[in-house]
Amino acid sequence: MSDLTKKKCAPCSEGATPLSRNEAEAWLARTQDWSLQDNATRIERHFRFPDFAAALAFVNQVGALAEEEDHHPDISFGWGYATVSFSTHKIKGLHENDFIMAAKVSRLTRE
Numbered sequence: 001m002s003d004l005t006k007k008k009c010a011p012c013s014e015g016a017t018p019l020s021r022n023e024a025e026a027w028l029a030r031t032q033d034w035s036l037q038d039n040a041t042r043i044e045r046h047f048r049f050p051d052f053a054a055a056l057a058f059v060n061q062v063g064a065l066a067e068e069e070d071h072h073p074d075i076s077f078g079w080g081y082a083t084v085s086f087s088t089h090k091i092k093g094l095h096e097n098d099f100i101m102a103a104k105v106s107r108l109t110r111e
């Protein structure tokens with residue numbers, strides 16, 4: 001299986017078709033610990049940290065990655081946790097870009 005972290009997000013056109021649930025589940029199998037949400041239109045993962053400063057540092061790393069890839073998450077975070085969520089707003093559903101970003105975000109916590 002090709003390592004999703006080596007891929008780059010591609011510009012997604014307005015008319016692109018969102019992934020079906022089956023397609024999304026196949027992509028999900030290539031990431032760790034992410035789950036399908038909102039009728040398979042979003043993926044989400046919860047991360048735990050020792051304190052607020054560690055969670056904030058992680059959120060800043062995710063933000064830098066999103067800016068680099070021009071594909072952005074929704075994030076909620078607080079003392080000891082961060083929840084990262086990806087969906088492709090332009091197509092109101094999931095795209096390969098969401099799974100590429102999920103793999104890259106997961107890698108931030110393994111280094």
Ligand SMILES: C[C@H](O)[C@H](O)[C@H]1CNC2=NC(N)=NC(=O)C2=N1
Nearest residue numbers: 070071072073087088089090091
């Ligand atoms: C103009 C800019 O490239 C687009 O708005 C990008 C920015 N980041 C994005 N992020 C996400 N998650 N979905 C999008 O459709 C999207 N579009």
